[in-house]
Amino acid sequence: MKPLKKSVSITLDEDVIEQLKIRAENCDRSLSQYINLVLKRHLKQNPQEEEEV
Template sequence: MKPLKQKVSITLDEDVIKNLKTLAEECDRSLSQYINLILKEYLKNLDQQ
């Protein structure tokens, strides 16, 4: 069973969104999926410190 997801609304800088969209497209992911992936990796790295 997939983990449950919740919708959130955030405000990001325009240049950040542009870069994330480009990177997401290169990975064949949606912007939302890509941001989720980045945040998961960031949190995982915090736990390892």
């Protein structure tokens, strides 16, 4: 059984959205699927990272 997903609303810069849309399309994924994938990869590679932006 797939894990349940929860809907969230976020605000992103326009240039980030455009880049994500292009990359999602190149991977044949929806924007939401691609963002989820990118975030999962980031969290896996950076456990408990406390980075100031």
